[in-house]
Amino acid sequence: MPLSKNGFTLIEVLFSLAILMVIITFFAPSQMTQLNQLKEKQFFELLKYDVLYIQSRARMYENERVLIRFYADEYRIIEGLNTNEVRPYPAGLSIDTFGKREIYFNSNGTVIQPRTISVYGINKTYQLIFPLGKGRFYIAEI
Template sequence: MVLSVWTILLSIAIPLSTSLYRGYKEELFLNQLKTDVLYVQQETMTKGENFSLFLKKDHYEIYNHRLIREVQYPKGWSIETSISKRIHFDVNGRNRSPGTFYIRTPNKSYIMVFPLGKGRFYVTEQ
C-alpha cells in the first residue's frame, strides 16, 4: 500500500517538475537575450562604437569589430524575422533596425518588437 502511494506521488511529481524546468529554461534564455540586447544598446551609447547582435539559425552573436559573445538557442527554438537579422542602435540609443522577431519554442511563441524611433523593445507571449 505504501509503495502504491509513493508510486502515484512520483508519477505526478516527475512530469510536473520537467514542465517547470522547461518553463524556467525558457524564462532564463529570454532574460539572457533581453540583457544582451540592452548590453549592445548601452555599449553603443557609452563607447560611441558600433555594437551589433546578429540572429543566426541556431545561435546569436554579439559583435564590435570582432566576436564578443556567441549564445546557442535551446534545443527546438527558432527566431524568425522578415527584416534584418541584425539588432543595432545609434549613439543616442535609438534602434536602427525596427521590426518584429518571432521566437518559437517547443511549448510557446513570443514576439519581440523593436518600435521605430524608440530605444526600448518589448517581448510578449503569443
C-alpha cells in the same frame, strides 16, 4: 528459538516501490515543463540585458558597431570584427527573424531598422518588438 517478524517481506517492499514509481511517473513530466518554462524565462532576461548592453555600447562608441546577430541555434554579441559572447537558445526554442538577422543601434540609442522578431517556444509563441525610437524593446506573448 522463535522467529522474529519485525522485517518486511519481499512482496511488501516491491508493492511500496511500485507505488513510489507510479507517483514519480505522474509528477516528473510536470516538473520538466516547469523547468523548460524557467529556461525560456531566463533566456529572455539575458536577451534583455544583452540588448541594453549593445544599446549602451553604441552610445559610447560611435565608430564601432555593436550588434546582436541571430543564428539558427544561438545569437552572438559582436563588437567590430570580434564575437564577444555566444548565447545558445534553450532546447525547443527557435527564432524567425524575417530578413535581417541583426539588431543594432545608432549613437543616439535608436534602433536601426525597427522590426518584430518571432520566437517559437515549446508551449508559447513570443514576439520581440523593437519599436521606432529610443525606447527599449519588449516581449509580447501570443
